[in-house]
Amino acid sequence: MRVIWFLSERLFQLFLVVTTVATITFLLLRFTPGDPAYMLLSANDMAVSENALEALRDDLGLTDSIWMQYRQWIVGVFTWQWGTSYISNEAVVTELLARLPATIELAIAGLIVMVFTTISFGLLSAIYSNGLINRVGQSLALLGAAIPTFWLAFLMIYLFSVKLGWFPTMGRGNMGHIILPALSLGIGIGVVYARVLRKNMLEMMNQHFVKALQAAGISQARILVFHVFKHAAMPLITMLGTSFAFMLSGSIIIETIFSWPGLGRYIIEAINMRDYPVIQGYVVFATILFMSIHIIVDLVYFIIDPRMRY
Numbered sequence: 001m002r003v004i005w006f007l008s009e010r011l012f013q014l015f016l017v018v019t020t021v022a023t024i025t026f027l028l029l030r031f032t033p034g035d036p037a038y039m040l041l042s043a044n045d046m047a048v049s050e051n052a053l054e055a056l057r058d059d060l061g062l063t064d065s066i067w068m069q070y071r072q073w074i075v076g077v078f079t080w081q082w083g084t085s086y087i088s089n090e091a092v093v094t095e096l097l098a099r100l101p102a103t104i105e106l107a108i109a110g111l112i113v114m115v116f117t118t119i120s121f122g123l124l125s126a127i128y129s130n131g132l133i134n135r136v137g138q139s140l141a142l143l144g145a146a147i148p149t150f151w152l153a154f155l156m157i158y159l160f161s162v163k164l165g166w167f168p169t170m171g172r173g174n175m176g177h178i179i180l181p182a183l184s185l186g187i188g189i190g191v192v193y194a195r196v197l198r199k200n201m202l203e204m205m206n207q208h209f210v211k212a213l214q215a216a217g218i219s220q221a222r223i224l225v226f227h228v229f230k231h232a233a234m235p236l237i238t239m240l241g242t243s244f245a246f247m248l249s250g251s252i253i254i255e256t257i258f259s260w261p262g263l264g265r266y267i268i269e270a271i272n273m274r275d276y277p278v279i280q281g282y283v284v285f286a287t288i289l290f291m292s293i294h295i296i297v298d299l300v301y302f303i304i305d306p307r308m309r310y
Helices: 002-030 036-043 050-060 066-077 092-127 132-146 149-163 175-206 208-215 220-232 234-248 252-257 263-272 276-304
Strands: none
Touching: 002 066, 002 276, 092 132, 092 175, 092 220, 092 234, 092 252, 092 263, 092 276, 132 175, 149 175, 149 252, 175 208, 175 220, 175 234, 175 252, 208 220, 220 234, 234 276, 252 263, 263 276
16 A cells, blocks of 8 residues: 555656646747747758748647647647657657667666676775775776766777777667767766765674674675675665666767767757757656656665665
């Protein structure tokens, strides 16, 4: 019964957030400079006459009142009728779902890199808390927090593609195409989370159950790995879930740099062409993905942490 109430509360929050985001997105786009009809006609090298503009605006529904456009939009949000792309003349939902697998593939690869980096550097830095590995981890965390993702991507392209020729730099094909984008997504934030994991693990070394294990003669490395880690990693679930949600919503910069055919690259093209239905649909779609990941993370917390049930 408690789980049903918990999920109902989260789903209601999802409804409120999606409604708010859909409304704000609609209003911002309607007051943004730029005429979609003019952009479409000029992109196709057609004579941009006033009659042609009025005819196209009428076809696109831009001549309707703001209230009429908003009512059609907000009803369509919850019936998955997000309109038709001005550019491709395809349903927005169809266009987004067609590009979602590429984004999921990249997000999962980035998450794997992030989790591996977090656990490996975090454990090693905690076990050798006063050694060289800890100092290296601290330096990498500072670099990871300071270097922008796009700059790290350019560095990897220059080193591993231009100089060494190990990996391709553009497109989506074999396994080699995803390595550099995944590393660019996961390494920087992974080394930062590793410091958080190290800090949590060392703080837990003062707990009574740890002192009891030490009194039993168990080594510190074994205590950290098999006893402390599972408790110290709990706060990281939310952080990793948030990062994965951002990746799943579309890693715009990385997808653009590597020409990855996912949601992020698609929305950049839509923004450049003032494709209102696609922009609105993407924002709502990204919001649903982001909130859904957080609901799953909260549900995991609810299941594994008994304190959440009371």
